[in-house]
Structures are given as C-alpha cells and as structure tokens.
Amino acid sequence: MTKEIRLRQKRKYGERFREIKEFLRVYRKNRLGMLGLSLIIIYVIIALLAPYITPYDPFERVADPFLPPNPEHIFGTDELGRDIFSLTIYGTRISLFVGILATLLSAFIGSAVGIVSGYFGGLVDDLLMRITDLFLIIPGIPFLIVLSVILGSNIWNIITVIAIISWPSTARLVRSETLSLKTRTFIEAAKLAGATDTYILFRHILVNVLPLISASIILTITRAIILEAGLSFLGLGDPTKISWGTMLYFADRYGAMFSTNPYYIIIPGIALSILGLAFVFVSYAIDEIVNPRLKTRRLR
C-alpha cells in the first residue's frame, strides 16, 4: 500500500500541472495575450463585486433623467434617472454569464457531435455532418431573431439560441481532429488491449482533443457576448435583466445620442468593445502557441 501512496503523491505534486505550467510560461511572454487576459480578469472581478463597486442601485431612480456627467453621477443618468455607471457595472454580469454559459453549452454539443461523427464514421458521420452543415449555412442573426421571437425573451432562451447557432464550427473542428487521431496506432493498441468504443472515446480521443476544444471556446465566447448584445439591442433581450445590449436598446429608443447625455450610448458600447477585444487578444495568443504553423518555439 505504501508504494501505491508514494506513486499517488508523486503524481499529485510532482508533475500533474507540468503541461499547464509550461503553457503559462510561454504565454506570459506574449504581451498582447497578457493584456487581454488582465482585461478579462478585471471584467470578471467587476462582475463578481458589482454590488460593492456601484454607488447606486441600478434599478432605482436616483436623479433626474438624462443628466449629463456630474460629480454624483460620473456618466450621468438614463431616461428614467438611473445611474449609468451602476447600470454598466451590472451589465458586465449578464454579458459574461450569457457568454460563458452559451459557450459551454455549444462546446458540449459541438464536441459530442464532432467526436462521435469522426470516430464512428460511415452513416453516423454522414447524418451528423449534414445536420451540422444545415446549422452552419443558416444565416446566424436572422435565425437568432426568429428563434428568440418564437421562444420568448428570457435569459435561458437567449443562451440556448446562441448555443444552437455556435456549435457547428466546434463540431467540424473536433471531427477533423478525431479523424486524424483515429488512425494513430495507440487507438488500435487500445482495441487490442480490449477497450470498448466508449472507453476509447473518453480515455483516448477526448483527452487528445481537449486542448483544441479549449482554444475554440475562447473564440466562441467573444462571438456569444457580441451576439447577446446584438439580440438585446434589437429588443429581443431579457427586459428584466440589465445587459449592455439592453442598455444600448433603450438608449437608442430614447434618442440618447442627441439628448443631454450621449454617454448613455457610449459607455456600454466601450465596455462591450474592450471585452470583445480582450478575448480576441487571448485567442490570438493561444493560437500562436498551439497552432503548429504559427508556433515560434515547440511546446513539447
């Protein structure tokens, strides 16, 4: 038993996170990537600490409508007299929440379809890939609008709808990687050892496509956040929640641009752009490290 324990401990502390550490070491040298990552971390902290940062309750009227920026309200107030700064801070929560959850859902569907399709091939592959193609060629925004009109504007529906249009690209990516993994001899060796298909899928294929999936997740998050803002801006967002998209929708509707407080439209816009940019920086950096053609130095 002591031997077993010794092995466990070596595994646990010795080298478990070696690959991740190595990845971080290279990543740290990428300035753009670090900038993006810091921005994302700041956004996440803001989202988590929103109630402590905001000076006012974002759902309360705290002043006159359309006040220009002043010492009490640094970005002024909206059409109902709510504090723009507090609204924007709370908006971070919804944007991140929708973005991350929709992405996880789409990554889950995409990976499952991609792995099964690539591994089993034949009729299963044909069927799944035609379905994937179908979703891939549907024009995203119009489809989103139709779906959210049918399903109704609540935050869970928005997440589902975004996931539905985002999964096909992940599925394609994962399938092609699975196809190449499938021909490696260690898969055949596993079959010889008596492994079932399910075992091979999880223990051999999935662990090897996981880095690819995580890289694609970063890109999908950006898309999901922008899509959520787009939907909300079109008035299809969840009206009971504050997101940057709904803020822009109301700002537009009440003519904020030409009112006494144009910051109503500028501030959520900037918040959205910076977050989107941050994710793009991170995905570029990861791509540079992971993509063998762009790799400046070998990771392994």
Next chain:
Amino acid sequence: METPVLEVNNLKKYFAVSKGLLYSILFKRVDYVKAVDGISFDIKEKEIFVLAGETGCGKTTTGKVVLGLYKPTDGQVKYKGFDIFRIRRRQWRRIRHKLQMIYQDPYESLNPRQRVFDIISEPLRLNKLYKSKDELYDRVMKVMEDVKLVPPEDFMIRYPHELSGGQRQRVAIARAIVTNPDFIVADEPVSMLDASLRASILNLLLEFREKLGVTYLYITHDLATARYVGDRMAIMYLGQIVEMGNIDDLIENPQHPYTQALISSIPVPDPEYTRRKRRIRLEGEPPTPINPPSGCRFHPRCPYRMDICEKEEPTYVDVKDGHIVKCWLHIKR
C-alpha cells in the same frame, strides 16, 4: 501432433478501393486491393515465425487479421484450435488479451497524454486481470523490471515524450507482455531504433519466449535481424507466400528467384565479398495489388521467366523437409 498456436488457412483480405460515386455508377464495379490473397501457415508453440517481404506485400495486413483487427474476406485463423472469427463475442473477449502486438513506431503507439504506468496497466485494467491495487502496481513494477525500465518508480510517472525511442519501445513491449500473452505479433519492432539498441530489444523478445513461452509472428523486411531471432520464415510477394521453410535453410539455399534476389541484396560489411558476390537486381517496382499479374505474380520481374509463368499459377512444391516454394522452376513437368 500438437495443435499449433496459430493456424492460418487460405487467408484472404481484400480492401475495396473507393473511386467516388460517379465512377461506381458509370462502371458499376468496385476495385479491390488484394492485400492478402490466399496464404496458409502454422506457428508452433514457442516458435518465432518470420514473415518477410517488400513494403506493401501484405505482411502487416496479415498480422492484423491474425489478431482479429480486420475481418478476413475469406479463410480461417485458428488460435489453439478456435476459429477466432467464429467464436462467440464473450469468449473472444476472454481470450483477446492473449494475442498482442508490438508496433513499429513507438512514437505513434503510445497515447501522448497517458503516463507510463497508465499505458502499461491499461490492458490489465480493461480485462480486470488484477484483484487489488497492490497487485496491479506490483505486476506493472515487475514487467517494467523485465523490460529493463529501471528504476520503475521513475519511469512510471513520465509521459511518452519524456522518453527516448528505445525506452518507448520498451514501454510498448511491457504493455504487450503484461497480460502474459501466448502469442505476439511483432511488426518491425526494431526498424525505427538505432542499430545499437536493436540487439537488446530482440534479446528481450527471445527472453520472453524462454520465460513466458510466448510465440511470435515477427514481421520484417530486414532479413539480418530476422535470422537472428527467427526459427522459420515465409517470404511474401504481392499478398502470397512464395517460399517458406526453416530460416537457416531458406537463407542459405533460397529456391525462389525472388528470395534469391532479396537475400543477395543484404549488405555485407566486407568489400572483398561484395566484389565477388553476384547481385541479382530486380527490374522495376512490384506491380499494384489491385490487378496482380496473371500466372505467377512474380513473372514480370523474374530473371528466369518462362512461357508457362505467365499463363498458369504454380503450386507449392516441397523441396526439402518442409521447405516449400511456389515456382515453376521446381515443378517437374
């Protein structure tokens, strides 16, 4: 007579060549690559049977069919008297780990995301061949010592990319041997390794034959290492066995023109010998196995070609106790 460990009867494996939908509609036929086209051989217990031939002659396909990785188009494979393609799935599950394989490329045959311990213990875990974690650990330890990955504790926690080619091949061998198999297909196990490591890996294989009674099918194109380990040998050409017999006899007295050409091409590090030696050069490449030549498949490249070679396929002739050859030169008419 004792039953052989492995019995192969008239084995055929054709692969359909896909030429696209339009082609198959227009011509209404499917082409086949006749990778293995009617071969038969027996392997006795503790024997090392060598299957040799050029790239693409069907050696590896034979090895994989024999292990049940491909279903044969025709013919039988019997393991200790059981036809492995006819026994029930459950029974096959139970004996499958008794037939293992060692691959050519140790960089491809190990999962890069598994540790050495997990790689080696996987066959045991999948077949539930251990009673306790301790036993699992001890068996992996022991087999690692057997393949000379010492000290095992250091190697267990490593990933394949942290090992050298020779060490990886030792891991692959440990994995194949851990279930105490009766039969192992070794598919060019040393061709990717440095010459200095080859002997030690081959000696490992010989050692396991003595200690565990393993029978081998050794697939190679390298006749020098084949002679070092092998007992009997079969020479394959375009999916068929052209000559088979005791390995020393076969190398010293090759009867088939193809075997003679193969053996004359073995480099000998002696310039004096090389100058005197008559090398048989073969013209051209082996033809495609999609449409193999008529009659004797070797006739387009054969230096002793006769009229009959083109028209009729020769049968096997026993030239000297069990040394058989498939060539018109040896058939008395």
